[in-house]
Amino acid sequence: MKNLFLRILVVTAVLMVPVSCFAGEKYSAVVSDIPSEIRAMMTGRTWHDGCPLGLEKLAYIRLSHWGFDDKPHMGELIVYKPLADEVVEIFRQLYAIRFPIERMRLPERLPKGVSNSEANNTSAFNCRADEQAPARFSSHSYGIAIDINDLYNPAVEGDKVDPEEGRKWLDRSLTHKGMIKEGDKLFTIFTNHGWRWGGFFHEVDYQHFGKVITTHYIAERMRYIPPEMQIQSLGDF
Secondary structure, X not given: OHHHHHHHHHHHHHHOOOHHHOOOOOOOEEEEEOOHHHHHHHEOOOEOOOOOOOHHHEEEEEEEEEOOOOOEEEEEEEEEHHHHHHHHHHHHXXXXXXXXXXXXXXXXXXXXXXXXXXXXXOEOOOOOEEOOEXXXXXXXXXXXXXXXXXXXXXXXXXXXXXXXXXXXXXXOOOOOOOOOOOOOXXXXXXXXXXXXXXXXXXXXEOOEEEEOOOOOEEOOOOEEOOHHHHHHHHOOO
């Protein structure tokens, strides 16, 4: 009942977004520095003092996506600035195949107390601890990871499933238009651009794609990593 209430609350909030936020059928994307009003929204919620990246190293993207209603919408993502153009191209290709994303809003725009996973909200940057290794920052803290349609692509941590409402979707023999499966079109688009799928993690995270940095400088650490140490440094992200 709680999850149903949360989903109704989120849908209601999204319906209150002005009509100008919705896209035409042609793909469009605009990359910019994070506007001051969004910086203010993020501070104390998805970004705070002590995060590994300053807000000036992140980019704000407004871009088209298809919704579960088979209509085009405008979404928002915040990513590591050097990856912005690549993310725009990835979502251009997703738009071309009409892959549906139920919701793609900044976490700050969700109703208070509602998480991305509970809202089935596709998102990228969020400065927080890694759920599977709490002593380190999540790759989302560096803007190099994107979670897509969380409800239908749940994550596992021990006995916990996130979101809990998505537990039934751990059965990957089920089908839903928002699911991600190994070898499908979305999987291929992301992996062709060098993003690693969380479905291969020891504890699966089907919603997750993380950019694999193959140069000697790795965004996950923001410092030099000797070549012989790079593979073990990448970890699950």
